[in-house]
Amino acid sequence: MSVVTREAPVVLWFRRDLRLGDHAALLEASKHSKHVLALYVLDEALLKPGGAPREAFLYGCLEKLNDQLGGRLMLARGDPATEVVRAAREIGAAAVHVSADTGPYGRRRDAAVAEALAEHNIDWVETGSPYAVTPGRVTKPDGSPYRVFTPFFRAWTAHGWHSPADTGPSLVDWVAPLNSPEIPHPPRISAALPEPGEQAALEAWHAFLADGIETYDEDRDRPDREGTTRLSPYLRWGCIHPRTILADLSGDDRTGAKSLRSEICWREFYADVLWHRPETARENYDKRFDDMKYDNDREAFSRWCEGRTGYPIVDAGMRQLLAEGWMHNRVRMVVASFLVKDLHLPWWLGARHFMKHLVDGDLASNQLNWQWVAGCGTDAAPYFRVFNPTTQGEKFDPQGDYVRKYVPELRSVPGKAVHQPKNRPEDYPEPMVDHAHERQVSLERYGKITS
Structure with a gap:
């Protein structure tokens, strides 16, 4: 040295x-x-x-x-x-x-x-x-990695993390670069993105801590409410460190604070999985799924990407993605399930589309969350979990406000009725598949590789 x-x-x-x-x-x-x-x-x-x-x-x-x-x-x-x-x-x-x-x-x-x-x-x-606990440091007593979230969460919590570093712009003398190109002008986009940078991240966090943490546990699953932190783009680019958030939550035993700590740990869990299994960025975590049969319907994929499936909660999510470069987490699970289990298309097509459009696109969280939904990830048996897009919409968007915000064709349909096929106006597409039938097809295909 x-x-x-x-x-x-x-x-x-x-x-x-x-x-x-x-x-x-x-x-x-x-x-x-x-x-x-x-x-x-x-x-x-x-x-x-x-x-x-x-x-x-x-x-x-x-x-x-x-x-x-x-x-x-x-x-x-x-x-x-x-x-x-x-x-x-x-x-x-x-x-x-x-x-x-x-x-x-x-x-x-x-x-x-x-x-x-x-x-x-x-x-x-x-x-x-970029993590409170660097991936690879939390292991089982025998040194092997965790494959399941709950025991990882316990070990991660017990491991703990450092206090925030006391740093700022005046800590050192910044050297003037001898030559440097200008920062490129941002590409022209239609998506309405959040304000960038560290100050915006801190303001968003402090606003949520003051007004959102109390109801976070209940509201975070409701896309019709402003119930999430909206910090994911800032965490992705390191405009705020998770250690800063965890320090502010220290000693807070409210249900919302506990839920947020758990959500932060999910991000760290998937980073840890990718550390130990880097090939899972492109390949199935569960190798049995290498034999899974998928369809090859490019038109179906295009309709999913554009939000023209005929299922309101799915279409609202896909259009939110295009409009904002972001999508509510509950809806991410619903649209992912629809792609893999209703349209029978491979998870990596959806993961690639998300990474192209998401401002918070993070390789570990994106790929491994997609695998969780697809059934080939770290969960023990998630292939039995097939989200019904209609009942998911009725449960988590009970008055239809989220759907009407992003699907203008349905704004004339009041309340919960917006989720029902019989109430569709003529300019909104019919459901492209029958969910009940496609669910059975998926379960049969899964049964062939897991039996």
């Missing part, structure tokens, strides 16, 4: 941590040097899978971060193994500091960058991660 002095500058390479508060890697960098170059690399390997909404939100977050840094964010574009080394050498940096990336691509990329830096005697320093 090279000798790092307080006079030698270092690089802080931002990735999924686009903030300056509660930033463990920034705190560690400040211990090594008072001179820090803030760097972000536009990596095509990460930009290509995401769609325009995610790209637009990213650029907005980078603009906000640059403002916090007094215009001293260095932007590079290209292979990180080349660009990070170039930036570090330009300023004579002794080290590059990062928050650990635990995803499959991130781990491979970081190994390559660390190796390239070592050739120039530049240290690679990982501190913290």
Whole structure:
């Protein structure tokens, strides 16, 4: 390891941590040097899978971060193994500091960058991660990973997490980049995205903590209410750290606070699963499902993507996705079940569509939640769980307000009747499949691979 002095500058390479508060890697960098170059690399390997909404939100977050840094964010574009080394050498940096990336691509990329830096005697320093507990650290007593959420939750809670890091923009002297392209203009999109950046994330969190936490346990399953935190895009890009949220919930025994801690743990559980089983980003967790029979109906997939299935709660969800780059979590489960178990299409088609349009598209949460719905994930026997889109709509959108908001053809249908086929106006499509029949088809197919 090279000798790092307080006079030698270092690089802080931002990735999924686009903030300056509660930033463990920034705190560690400040211990090594008072001179820090803030760097972000536009990596095509990460930009290509995401769609325009995610790209637009990213650029907005980078603009906000640059403002916090007094215009001293260095932007590079290209292979990180080349660009990070170039930036570090330009300023004579002794080290590059990062928050650990635990995803499959991130781990491979970081190994390559660390190796390239070592050739120039530049240290690679990982501190913290986008999670309260870094994936891989919570294991069974025998060292094996957890496969089921509930015991993971108990172990995760017992493990605990660090207090938020006391960091901010004035902690170090930010090095002015020698040259840096401007942050790209966001692509033109029709989706109405949330305000980007750390300040917006903190404001959203504090507003929810003041007014939403009390009823969160009941309201979070109701798409017709503003009952969720809406923090998922900010957590995805690291505009707020889950440790900040958990610290504010410390000692809070209200039902809503307990539910929110559990939801945060679900995010960490799936990141842990992906850490141990990186192939599940593309492949079935349960290998029996490699023999599952799927259909190949591109027209059916297109109608699902566009929200023209004839099932109101499904169509409302798919249209919300297009309109906002986000979808209510309960509805995500309903539309996913419809794709896999009513249309008999493979889960990875839906997962890819979600990742293209979701501002909060997170590889671990997205892929493994899709597998949970499809039945091939970590749950013991979820293939028996086939969501009925009509009864789901009646239960969680009982007055039809959510459906009417996103499906204008149905705005003339009052109350709960909006979910019933007999009340459809002529300009709204008939149900494209019979749910009861397709449910039986799914169960028969599942039975062939699980018996």
